[in-house]
Amino acid sequence: xxxxxxxxxxxxxxxxxxxxxxxxxxxxxxxxxxxxxxxxxxxxxxxxxxxxxxxxxxxxxxxxxxxxxxxxxxxxxxxxxxxxxxxxxxxxxxxxxxxxxxxxxxxxxxxxxxxxxxxxxxxxxxxxxxxxxxxxxxxxxxxxxxxxxxxxxxxxxxxxxxxxxxxxxxxxxxxxxxxxxxxxxxxxxxxxxxxxxxxxxxxxxxxxxxxxxxxxxxxxxxxxxxxxxxxxxxxxxxxxxxxxxxxxxxxxxxxxxxxxxxxxxxxxxx
Amino acid sequence: xxxxxxxxxxxxxxxxxxxxxxxxxxxxxxxxxxxxxxxxxxxxxxxxxxxxxxxxxxxxxxxxxxxxxxxxxxxxxxxxxxxxxxxxxxxxxxxxxxxxxxxxxxxxxxxxxxxxxxxxxxxxxxxxxxxxxxxxxxxxxxxxxxxxxxxxxxxxxxxxxxxxxxxxxxxxxxxxxxxxxxxxxxxxxxxxxxxxxxxxxxxxxxxxxxxxxxxxxxxxxxxxxxxxxxxxxxxxxxxxxxxxxxxxxxxxxxxxxxxxxxxxxxxxxxxxxxxxxxxxxxxxxxxxxxxxxxxxxxxxxxxxxxxxxxxxxxxxxxxxxxxxxxxxxxx
Amino acid sequence: xxxxxxxxxxxxxxxxxxxxxxxxxxxxxxxxxxxxxxxxxxxxxxxxxxxxxxxxxxxxxxxxxxxxxxxxxxxxxxxxxxxxxxxxxxxxxxxxxxxxxxxxxxxxxxxxxxxxxxxxxxxxxxxxxxxxxxxxxxxxxxxxxxxxxxxxxxxxxxxxxxxxxxxxxxxxxxxxxxxxxxxxxxxxxxxxxxxxxxxxxxxxxxxxxxxxxxxxxxxxxxxxxxxxxxxxxxxxxxxxxxxxxxxxxxxxxxxxxxxxxxxxxxx
Numbered sequence: 001x002x003x004x005x006x007x008x009x010x011x012x013x014x015x016x017x018x019x020x021x022x023x024x025x026x027x028x029x030x031x032x033x034x035x036x037x038x039x040x041x042x043x044x045x046x047x048x049x050x051x052x053x054x055x056x057x058x059x060x061x062x063x064x065x066x067x068x069x070x071x072x073x074x075x076x077x078x079x080x081x082x083x084x085x086x087x088x089x090x091x092x093x094x095x096x097x098x099x100x101x102x103x104x105x106x107x108x109x110x111x112x113x114x115x116x117x118x119x120x121x122x123x124x125x126x127x128x129x130x131x132x133x134x135x136x137x138x139x140x141x142x143x144x145x146x147x148x149x150x151x152x153x154x155x156x157x158x159x160x161x162x163x164x165x166x167x168x169x170x171x172x173x174x175x176x177x178x179x180x181x182x183x184x185x186x187x188x189x190x191x192x193x194x195x196x197x198x199x200x201x202x203x204x205x206x207x208x209x210x211x212x213x214x215x216x217x218x219x220x221x222x223x224x225x226x227x228x229x230x231x232x233x234x235x236x237x238x239x240x241x242x243x244x245x246x247x248x249x250x251x252x253x254x255x256x257x258x259x260x261x262x263x264x265x266x267x268x269x270x
Numbered sequence: 271x272x273x274x275x276x277x278x279x280x281x282x283x284x285x286x287x288x289x290x291x292x293x294x295x296x297x298x299x300x301x302x303x304x305x306x307x308x309x310x311x312x313x314x315x316x317x318x319x320x321x322x323x324x325x326x327x328x329x330x331x332x333x334x335x336x337x338x339x340x341x342x343x344x345x346x347x348x349x350x351x352x353x354x355x356x357x358x359x360x361x362x363x364x365x366x367x368x369x370x371x372x373x374x375x376x377x378x379x380x381x382x383x384x385x386x387x388x389x390x391x392x393x394x395x396x397x398x399x400x401x402x403x404x405x406x407x408x409x410x411x412x413x414x415x416x417x418x419x420x421x422x423x424x425x426x427x428x429x430x431x432x433x434x435x436x437x438x439x440x441x442x443x444x445x446x447x448x449x450x451x452x453x454x455x456x457x458x459x460x461x462x463x464x465x466x467x468x469x470x471x472x473x474x475x476x477x478x479x480x481x482x483x484x485x486x487x488x489x490x491x492x493x494x495x496x497x498x499x500x501x502x503x504x505x506x507x508x509x510x511x512x513x514x515x516x517x518x519x520x521x522x523x524x525x526x527x528x529x530x531x532x533x534x535x536x537x538x539x540x541x542x543x544x545x546x547x548x549x550x551x552x553x554x555x556x557x558x559x560x561x562x563x564x565x566x567x568x569x570x571x572x573x574x575x576x577x578x579x580x581x582x583x584x585x586x587x588x589x590x591x592x593x594x595x596x597x598x599x600x601x
Numbered sequence: 602x603x604x605x606x607x608x609x610x611x612x613x614x615x616x617x618x619x620x621x622x623x624x625x626x627x628x629x630x631x632x633x634x635x636x637x638x639x640x641x642x643x644x645x646x647x648x649x650x651x652x653x654x655x656x657x658x659x660x661x662x663x664x665x666x667x668x669x670x671x672x673x674x675x676x677x678x679x680x681x682x683x684x685x686x687x688x689x690x691x692x693x694x695x696x697x698x699x700x701x702x703x704x705x706x707x708x709x710x711x712x713x714x715x716x717x718x719x720x721x722x723x724x725x726x727x728x729x730x731x732x733x734x735x736x737x738x739x740x741x742x743x744x745x746x747x748x749x750x751x752x753x754x755x756x757x758x759x760x761x762x763x764x765x766x767x768x769x770x771x772x773x774x775x776x777x778x779x780x781x782x783x784x785x786x787x788x789x790x791x792x793x794x795x796x797x798x799x800x801x802x803x804x805x806x807x808x809x810x811x812x813x814x815x816x817x818x819x820x821x822x823x824x825x826x827x828x829x830x831x832x833x834x835x836x837x838x839x840x841x842x843x844x845x846x847x848x849x850x851x852x853x854x855x856x857x858x859x860x861x862x863x864x865x866x867x868x
Contacts, residue, residue, distance in 0.1 A: 001363050001367070001397065002394065002395060002396065002397030003397070006394055006397075006400075007394060007395060009394075010390075010391055010394035010395065011391075013391075014380065014383070014387070014391050017382075017383050017387055018380070018382055018383065021382040021383065021423075022382060024769070027769055027772075027773075028768060028769050028772045031772045031773055031776050032772075032776055034776075035776040035777065035779050035780060036642065036643075036779070038780055039643065039646070039779055039780060039784075039785050039786070040646050040650075042780075042785075042786050042790055042791075043643075043646055043647060043650040043652045043785060043786055044649075044650045045790070046650075047650050047651055051650065054649075082377075082380055082381070083377030083378060083379075084377070084378055084379065084380060086343065086373060086378070087371070087373070087378040087392070087439070088395065089343065090341060090342070090343055090366060090371050091366060091392065091395035091396055092363045092366035092367040092395070092396060092397060093394075093395040093396070093397070098395065124792075164627070167627055167631075170631060170635065171630070171631050171634040171635055171638070174635075174638035174639050174641075174642050175634070175638045177642055178638065178641055178642050178645065183642070183645075183646050183649075184645050184646055184648070184649035185649070188645050188648055188649060189645065261343075262342070262343065262344055262345045263344075263345050264293065264294070265293060265335075265338070265344055
């Protein structure tokens with residue numbers, strides 16, 4: 001069997017080639033994050049506090065979400081539209097590795113929203129953004145990206161197993177922006193939403209990213225009272241554990257997808 | 271090369287044992303009624319190493335479904351598919367690593383990306399060792415005559431070029447067995463001829479090929495043995511000359527005319543000595559083919575039945591594989 | 602009478618094209634979820650930023666019409682082109698104007714339902730106090746906004762006839778409203794140079810009128826009556842009709858262009 005990492009990288013590279021060929025296709029997926037973030041920046045304009053942090057980092061987070069729902073969710077459908085789905089399934093590589101490569105690329109390209117917002121924030125709103133701990137920032141960002149990708153895998157298999165799941169994409173976007181605490185602390189939300197927030201890996205990831213950006217943030221993080229280093233460590237540990245559950249769930253779902261494809265001859269639940 | 275990747279020395283590249291595939295479909299929106307479609311009823315055959323084996327049949331006969339079962343893409347409802355000694359249902363990865371599949375047409379390629387990138391990608395998905403991947407991709411592009419367009423986007427390729435690239439993709443893992451599903455359908459005649467030539471070259475290199483087609487002349491030209499499938503079952507399996515023997519006792523009387531209608535065709539079918547009738551009723555002309563042991567003796571009856579139509583030409587021919595096929599399909 | 606029939610059948614067709622794939626339960630669920638979640642997002646951002654919540658909630662409540670009147674209307678173009686039915690439709694002798702406008706009208710109705718649901722949520726979930734509202738003024742402002750935004754949708758939709766995929770434009774324009782129309786913050790918060798842009802959108806006028814009609818309980822400011830918002834509504838109507846007219850001209854121009862060049866499908 002071909003090596004998983006090689007397949008993942010190859011699929012990532014193929015997705016990158018497609019993005020270079022048609023960069024405009026990302027626009028629909030990041031318009032909402034871009035606009036929402038711009039509005040947030042404007043609302044934050046007259047406030048004092050680490051709002052630049054929230055806006056720029058939150059913008060990146062929302063970009064990852066937006067592109068993951070729409071691109072990863074339809075990753076398997078994309079192969080169908082290209083006419084390559086059967087050929088990809090017929091190959092000895094596992095479908096989940098192929099889609100993983102694509103999901104990672106989608107989360108990665110979703111970060112373009114962060115760059116767009118960063119430019120506007122620095123030029124238009126004169127937000128200054130220094131990073132306190134660049135290493136932990138990079139590590140946290142990478143792990144968060146992988147966590148979002150893992151969720152993308154779940155979307156990809158769910159969208160194939162159920163037509164209703166596909167139809168829900170429109171309604172999924174904004175609730176995720178809210179629940180993930182991308183643009184404001186979870187503490188502001190009604191208590192009964194908090195569990196939904198805590199089971200999302202990226203919620204912990206963005207907490208770690210904010211901690212790595214600004215040491216002052218600790219008091220607003222999930223771990224006020226602890227040192228930033230400890231808080232980051234705890235965030236990332238939880239993030240990794242949750243992401244592993246996503247990967248396990250996705251593995252099971254993909255097995256079901258492939259089994260169904262081999263028995264019924266189709267991918268989609270009619 | 272071939273011997274090292276087999277599971278057993280049983281000597282058979284492909285074994286289909288009583289393959290059956292039933293699809294369950296649901297119809298309707300409010301009241302969902304379940305129906306079953308039997309795509310393949312009972313198909314059994316064996317293919318030797320190095321053989322070019324043909325499966326022919328009308329649309330919907332079960333050719334593609336059979337190929338998909340043999341290439342792990344479908345799990346049979348019952349029966350067993352064995353390729354290179356490996357079970358297609360259970361040893362999925364082992365089978366997939368060693369076979370090539372070309373499902374016909376120009377799809378199966380990423381059109382917004384170059385030929386080289388397409389082949390490299392599939393080489394990765396097939397686990398072609400990185401040390402030889404680039405070399406093999408280059409060789410394949412050379413073999414297919416696409417070397418000078420290697421870095422162009424596939425969407426700029428002609429239909430024939432896409433087909434050749436599709437074939438190259440099917441060979442990227444240097445498979446022992448190649449499954450070709452209607453490889454020349456929709457292609458221009460020159461390109462079809464080229465494609466058939468390439469298929470013959472592959473067999474000369476020692477590959478085993480299973481080919482489906484609904485062009486009888488293609489099966490006749492290429493295949494060592496041919497299985498005729500109808501309604502999910504094999505109705506005949508033999509060499510092309512063996513199959514033609516089914517119709518050796520008859521000649522084919524071909525009538526070309528104008529003004530021939532279904533009514534006349536029905537009358538021909540009623541004649542006891544006419545074994546089968548096939549009719550192409552076009553707008554400008556109609557062509558009838560009658561299989562009959564009577565040969566030229568039937569001409570008088572033909573003229574009688576067609577007295578109100580215009581007859582342009584009557585030919586008497588030796589039966590071809592297509593005639594044998596038509597006879598076997600109809601019976 | 603014939604024109605009215607064309608108008609009606611065009612409207613019904615558009616409705617079915619949009620909703621054939623969606624069952625009623627799903628449609629209603631989506632309406633509720635969409636209405637509430639966008640409003641909730643900005644309200645929470647607002648709370649975090651210490652911005653006025655009523656302003657944000659009302660803004661999002663009225664903006665909710667644009668999902669139907671702008672997004673869906675722009676996409677009507679796409680459906681026809683992708684389905685290949687456009688040439689057939691244009692081959693009919695039907696009068697173009699009722700045909701063109703009829704398409705949008707069912708979405709106006711849909712938009713009003715969205716707005717009603719959103720205003721309900723604004724009151725019940727986000728505590729907007731409608732105690733001082735002048736109901737007639739508010740209702741007229743909302744209905745006129747839905748109607749004129751459909752005109753705006755037809756304008757962009759008309760422009761989109763010349764492009765391959767209107768979905769991208771539909772997305773861009775529906776979301777851009779959040780920045781320019783005074784939905785979450787007043788137009789005055791925008792850079793001075795950009796502010797004029799806000800006034801090409803009928804929604805900007807509608808929001809101004811609607812907010813005046815609602816008044817503000819916290820500062821004991823009562824909602825104004827219809828007469829007082831009439832000038833604003835008149836401007837809104839003018840902008841909306843102008844948009845509809847331009848959209849119609851673009852549609853005719855596209856049709857003529859298609860007849861000359863023979864190109865109609867997915868340009």
